[in-house]
Amino acid sequence: xxxxxxxxxxxxxxxxxxxxxxxxxxxxxxxxxxxxxxxxxxxxxxxxxxxxxxxxxxxxxxxxxxxxxxxxxxxxxxxxxxxxxxxxxxxxxxxxxxxxxxxxxxxxxxxxxxxxxxxxxxxxxxxxxxxxxxxxxxxxxxxxxxxxxxxxxxxxxxxxxxxxxxxxxxxxxxxxxxxxxxxxxxxxxxxxxxxxxxxxxxxxxxxxxxxxxxxxxxxxxxxxxxxxxxxxxxxxxxxxxxxxxxxxxxxxxxxxxxxxxxxxxxxxxxxxxxxxxxxxxxxxxxxxxxxxxxxxxxxxxxxxxxxxxxxxxxxxxxxxxxxxxxxxxxxxxxxxxxxxxxxxxxxxxxxxxxxxxxxxxxxxxxxxxxxxxxxxxxxxxxxxxxxxxxxxxxxxxxxxxxxxxxxxxxxxxxxxxxxxxxxxxxxxxxxxxxxxxxxxxxxxxxxxxxxxxxxxxxxxxxxxxxxxxxxxxxxxxxxxxxxxxxxxxxxxxxxxxxxxxxxxxxxxxxxxxxxxxxxxxxxxxxxxxxxxxxxxxxxxxxxxxxxxxxxxxxxxxxxxxxxxxxxxxxxxxxxxxxxxxxxxxxxxxxxxxxxxxxxxxxxxxxxxxxxxxxxxxxxxxxxxxxxxxxxxxxxxxxxxxxxxxxxxxxxxxxxxxxxxxxxxxxxxxxxxxxxxxxxxxxxxxxxxxxxxxxxxxxxxxxxxxxxxxxxxxxxxxxxxxxxxxxxxxxxxxxxxxxxxxxxxxxxxxxxxxxxxxxxxxxxxxxxxxxxxxxxxxxxxxxxxxxxxxxxxxxxxxxxxxxxxxxxxxxxxxxxxxxxxxxxxxxxxxxxxxxxxxxxxxxxxxxxxxxxxxxxxxxxxxxxxxxxxxx
Numbered sequence: 001x002x003x004x005x006x007x008x009x010x011x012x013x014x015x016x017x018x019x020x021x022x023x024x025x026x027x028x029x030x031x032x033x034x035x036x037x038x039x040x041x042x043x044x045x046x047x048x049x050x051x052x053x054x055x056x057x058x059x060x061x062x063x064x065x066x067x068x069x070x071x072x073x074x075x076x077x078x079x080x081x082x083x084x085x086x087x088x089x090x091x092x093x094x095x096x097x098x099x100x101x102x103x104x105x106x107x108x109x110x111x112x113x114x115x116x117x118x119x120x121x122x123x124x125x126x127x128x129x130x131x132x133x134x135x136x137x138x139x140x141x142x143x144x145x146x147x148x149x150x151x152x153x154x155x156x157x158x159x160x161x162x163x164x165x166x167x168x169x170x171x172x173x174x175x176x177x178x179x180x181x182x183x184x185x186x187x188x189x190x191x192x193x194x195x196x197x198x199x200x201x202x203x204x205x206x207x208x209x210x211x212x213x214x215x216x217x218x219x220x221x222x223x224x225x226x227x228x229x230x231x232x233x234x235x236x237x238x239x240x241x242x243x244x245x246x247x248x249x250x251x252x253x254x255x256x257x258x259x260x261x262x263x264x265x266x267x268x269x270x271x272x273x274x275x276x277x278x279x280x281x282x283x284x285x286x287x288x289x290x291x292x293x294x295x296x297x298x299x300x301x302x303x304x305x306x307x308x309x310x311x312x313x314x315x316x317x318x319x320x321x322x323x324x325x326x327x328x329x330x331x332x333x334x335x336x337x338x339x340x341x342x343x344x345x346x347x348x349x350x351x352x353x354x355x356x357x358x359x360x361x362x363x364x365x366x367x368x369x370x371x372x373x374x375x376x377x378x379x380x381x382x383x384x385x386x387x388x389x390x391x392x393x394x395x396x397x398x399x400x401x402x403x404x405x406x407x408x409x410x411x412x413x414x415x416x417x418x419x420x421x422x423x424x425x426x427x428x429x430x431x432x433x434x435x436x437x438x439x440x441x442x443x444x445x446x447x448x449x450x451x452x453x454x455x456x457x458x459x460x461x462x463x464x465x466x467x468x469x470x471x472x473x474x475x476x477x478x479x480x481x482x483x484x485x486x487x488x489x490x491x492x493x494x495x496x497x498x499x500x501x502x503x504x505x506x507x508x509x510x511x512x513x514x515x516x517x518x519x520x521x522x523x524x525x526x527x528x529x530x531x532x533x534x535x536x537x538x539x540x541x542x543x544x545x546x547x548x549x550x551x552x553x554x555x556x557x558x559x560x561x562x563x564x565x566x567x568x569x570x571x572x573x574x575x576x577x578x579x580x581x582x583x584x585x586x587x588x589x590x591x592x593x594x595x596x597x598x599x600x601x602x603x604x605x606x607x608x609x610x611x612x613x614x615x616x617x618x619x620x621x622x623x624x625x626x627x628x629x630x631x632x633x634x635x636x637x638x639x640x641x642x643x644x645x646x647x648x649x650x651x652x653x654x655x656x657x658x659x660x661x662x663x664x665x666x667x668x669x670x671x672x673x674x675x676x677x678x679x680x681x682x683x684x685x686x687x688x689x690x691x692x693x694x695x696x697x698x699x700x701x702x703x704x705x706x707x708x709x710x711x712x713x714x715x716x717x718x719x720x721x722x723x724x725x726x727x728x729x730x731x732x733x734x735x736x737x738x739x740x741x742x743x744x745x746x747x748x749x750x751x752x753x754x755x756x757x758x759x760x761x762x763x764x765x766x767x768x769x770x771x772x773x774x775x776x777x778x779x780x781x782x783x784x785x786x787x788x789x790x791x792x793x794x795x796x797x798x799x800x801x802x803x804x805x806x807x808x809x810x811x812x813x814x815x816x817x818x819x820x821x822x823x824x825x826x827x828x829x830x831x832x833x834x835x836x837x838x839x840x841x842x843x844x845x846x847x848x849x850x851x852x853x854x855x856x857x858x859x860x861x862x863x864x865x866x867x868x869x870x
Contacts (some may be wrong), residue, residue: 004440008134015124015141020117022146022451026458033109034466040105041112042464044290045352046155049515051469052502053087054096055104059508061097066779069804070839073504075514075523075539076492076552076823077799081841082252082518085245089194090161105469108157115160120145123366126167129174132370135439139302139446140370146450147362148298151457152285153353162198163359165191169202170363173210176230177217182862185234185241192242196249198356201344205360206235208327215323233861240854247847255803256520260536261347265339273336277395278406280304281417282449283456286408293408295335295355299362299369300449301417301424302442305388306369309428312384313375324368331361351517351536373442377433385429392421413456420449471571472499473506479558479594480509486588490605490777491555494541496713497594498576501538512541512552523800526822530630531623531693531723533715542577542715543723546584546601546689546755547627547642550764551634552798555602557582559595568593575713580727581689584757601764605777606835608770608788609796610636611827613819621721623693624753630820635763636791642760643753646690648737651747652679659744668744678739678747684731688757692724692737695749703741721749767792772835781838790830797824807837 007014033039042051060067071080092111099107120141127140144150144167153159165187172184188206191199210231219227239246271294278284279297289296307328311321334340335355342349344357380388396418403409427445432438476495483493492510495503504511514523515538524534530548533540544554559582560573571593582597589596616633618626624643632639654677659666669676684690692712694705696719705712707726714724728735737752739745770792775784786795795809797816801824807816809826810833819825826835 004135004436007138007440007443008436011134011137012121012124012128014135015138016117016121018138018447019120019142019145020113022142022447023113023116023454026451026455027109027113030455031458031463034103034106038465038467040464040466040469041109041155042105042469043155043461046108046157047464047469048500049502050087050155050157051104051108052500052506053083053516054093054108055101055508056502056505057088057093058096058101058104060779061094064779066781069841069844070780071505072510072777072779073508073514074516075519075527075800076512077510077802078514078520078523079252079802079804079839079841081844082249082256083516085196085249085252086518087158087516089245090158091194092157092161102470102474105466112154112157112160115157115164116145116150118164119150119160122164122167123363126171127367127370129171130367130371130374132374134436135443136370136373139439139443140366142443142446142450143300143303143366143369144363146454147300147359147366148279148284148296148453148457149359149362151298151454152289152296153356153359156353158195159198159356161194162191162202163363165194165199166202166205166360166363169206170209170367172234173206173213173231176210176227176234177213177219177223179226179230181230181234184231185238185858185862188235188238189241192238193245196242196246197346200346201357201360203235204344204357205364208330208360209364212320212323212327216317216320218317218319237854237858237861240850241858243850243854244844244847247850248841248844251843252518252841256518257348259521262342262349265342268338270336270338270341273332274398275402275405276332276336278399278402278409280395281399281409281414282420282453283413283460284406284408284453285457286460287462289408291352292354295358295361297335297358297361297365298453299365300446300453301421302373302427302446302449303366303369305421305424305428306372307365308372308388308391309376309380309384310368310372313372315375316371324364327364328361328368331364335361373428373431374433376428376431379429379431380425381429385425388425388428389422392418392425396421408460416452420452424449468572469499472573475571475573475591475593476503476558477507478591479596480507482589482591482594482596483556483558484509487556490775491602492553493556493558494544494549494554495558495594496575496577496579496582497558497560497573498540498542498715499572499574501540512539512554514539520800520802522822526618526820528720529618529620529623529626529821531627531721533718533722535717535719538717540576540715540718543725544579545624545627545691545723545725546581546757547631547760549599550601550603550760551630551767551796553602553605555599557585557597557599559597561590561593561595563593576715577725578711578713579725580729581725584689601761601768603764603767604771605775605782605799606772606784606786606795606797607767608786608792609634609767609794609825610792611794611825612636613794613796613825614817614827616820618821621749623721623723624691631760631763633819634796635766637763640759642756643691644756646682646684646752646754648680648682648750648752653677654679664746664748666744666746667741669742672742675740675742680737680752681734682737682752683734684728684754686754687727687731689725689755690727691753691755692726693721693749693751693753694724695721695746697745698722702743702745703739706736706738706740708736726752778838780840781836783834783836785832785834787832788828788830793828793830795826795828795833795835797826799824801825802839803842804839805837806840807835809833809835811836 027033028036031039095111096107123144124137124141168187501513501515519537527534527539585597613633657670772784801818817825
């Protein structure tokens with residue numbers, strides 16, 4: 001009884017507590033998330049990407065504010081302002097500051113729980129403005145906070161702010177009809193600042209909801225014009241207020257994510273519309289629904305029935321119901337018709353996580369359901385009970401008969417969903433708005449229904465364990481600490497192990513890998529040209545050579561020690577690459593699990609170079625030749641072949657069926673139940689490093705490659721030729737190189753080369769004579785001194801030539817040039833030069849001025865007293 005009174009008196013508080021408490025019990029009590037076990041919430045992109053960005057967030061806030069603009073550990077360096085706008089501007093991120101960096105996964109757990117609770121709170125707040133009262137508020141809040149979209153996208157933590165802010169924006173639109181534009185303007189601006197991507201979808205829905213609200217409120221002509229004016233002014237001022245974020249980010253989008261905009265639109269349905277119904281069933285989600293699948297729109301049995309009741313409610317004006325039907329139909333159609341799907345996603349098909357805008361559908365349907373149930377204070381009659389029951393049986397029958405098409409559903413989940421719907425119909429038939437018990441029955445049922453669906457969905461997804469994350473991170477941290485204690489300079493660190501491509505952001509050092517959606521395509525293009533794994537949105541410096549290590553200033557390498565299983569324990573150190581040529585470097589330290597090697601040939605972040613580099617062009621599918629071109633361009637010497645071809649001889653084929661397609665040679669297994677095997681034998685006459693090139697057919701671990709029985713590690717994904725190190729332990733002996741695979745693979749790009757180390761050393765010695773000295777690197781700045789010569793009068797920097805760099809040489813502003821398609825070259829004359837450069841995002845000043853002007857106009861607009869108060 002006391003709990004019932006508490007919920008009745010404080011419904012918003014309980015709308016916050018109940019979803020958060022439900023997920024707390026599940027994550028800590030059922031999945032045993034740390035510290036109540038070894039679990040975590042790290043899965044897919046959350047474990048491979050976002051957790052490292054949150055580490056970067058902590059480092060920026062706690063002492064490196066310049067990292068808001070630039071990240072030296074974004075591959076070879078790059079703009080971070082757009083990355084912050086997409087990933088890191090949520091105020092919830094400050095929760096990470098309350099936890100030590102070694103417990104970042106626990107901080108993410110608490111952040112997630114807080115967002116669940118806040119989503120329930122804002123939905124309840126919105127519905128309270130629509131005269132929903134008592135225990136119904138936490139009931140609908142729970143439906144919203146644990147909706148299918150929320151459960152499916154929990155791991156995309158930066159998007160959840162949108163689902164939290166959406167009810168506040170809608171409430172602000174409602175206030176426009178009461179001459180109060182403040183709430184709409186403020187919360188739309190907050191949405192745009194917090195995450196512009198999801199805010200774009202909110203803006204589209206705001207137009208739909210505003211049109212619906214016009215039909216619901218039916219203002220007279222004079223009022224109509226004023227409301228439209230408030231909506232227009234509020235929208236423009238909100239966008240202007242966020243311009244300091246939006247304008248620079250839009251520019252970065254044109255250089256990164258925006259380059260993938262779809263221009264070829266197909267006017268087609270993306271799936272059978274009846275399949276949409278399957279997503280209304282409990283637990284309609286599994287891992288396969290992440291890369292591609294149907295919209296996640298589960299809202300619970302009561303909400304679905306409530307929407308139907310709303311559409312049939314004669315006590316609600318028919319014009320409002322017609323408008324609601326139109327908006328709902330548009331949203332559903334958008335989730336299956338390709339052009340509209342593209343529009344909602346900013347004219348780009350999502351890479352994983354399809355139909356990301358379906359949260360607006362969940363919101364609108366729950367709102368309509370609340371209105372519908374509110375319209376039946378004495379429950380539903382027999383006719384509607386039979387109608388709802390008949391519809392339930394028809395939909396259940398369709399899904400049951402087509403269950404093979406829905407891998408995310410089981411017979412048990414379909415049966416359970418049907419039972420829940422029938423129970424919901426019974427609850428609605430007995431509903432009595434005058435009795436508090438009726439409200440608590442709805443609340444209890446909502447908790448059971450939404451909780452069941454969440455548990456069924458989450459149980460089908462696997463997560464990184466706390467120990468895998470924690471022990472790897474601490475192992476890598478100790479290795480980096482061993483380097484930084486010996487060398488306080490500026491250099492890049494690479495490694496032969498990797499948990500994520502953003503390890504450098506997690507630990508805080510200059511690395512050469514990166515994975516994020518705001519990634520300039522010039523970077524993957526350059527990595528492809530020098531034989532490194534890359535793709536849309538990621539690069540990996542996995543298979544560097546002695547040459548690339550030198551000119552990219554990869555001064556230190558961390559490699560796994562050969563230790564016993566007892567010493568290794570449960571530590572997971574995923575192998576990234578095999579680098580036997582690290583023996584060419586000086587071994588300077590070791591930790592429990594890692595060796596530390598120093599590259600004595602590293603050329604520093606900048607050095608004097610020949611102006612020939614400005615004319616050097618790189619070619620696709622020629623990684624080792626491109627490396628030779630780069631070295632010749634830097635030194636100014638005539639092109640010299642550093643890599644000589646080694647004969648692989650005639651291959652030995654086992655279970656192989658040779659194929660020829662479009663001039664390329666493919667090998668395919670004759671018996672698909674067995675491995676196909678291709679074996680080469682070769683002999684190296686010197687101890688110089690030996691490199692193997694393989695094509696993109698070898699991506700995704702398509703083949704296992706061994707040298708004399710030892711596995712050659714290959715990174716997980718790439719789309720161009722990459723370079724692998726296959727240097728043998730002994731020279732002048734036959735080496736056995738073996739490929740095992742189970743699918744058709746092209747061997748056209750498989751070739752073997754040996755580096756002439758003496759030629760390379762001579763050129764590197766020349767370049768090392770004039771490296772940058774007195775180097776001082778800030779979060780978004782760099783300065784140092786370089787002495788150029790008559791033969792090498794220019795300056796080369798292994799830093800991407802991003803437009804935001806402001807460069808001065810000897811106090812005079814200069815315009816750097818892009819060399820090798822990515823990096824920075826500066827024309828100077830022979831002599832000693834002072835180099836000073838700092839980075840600011842392009843158009844940041846313009847955006848800031850627009851924001852300041854908009855804030856001023858908004859202040860004037862909001863202080864204006866409305867006329868016609870009667």
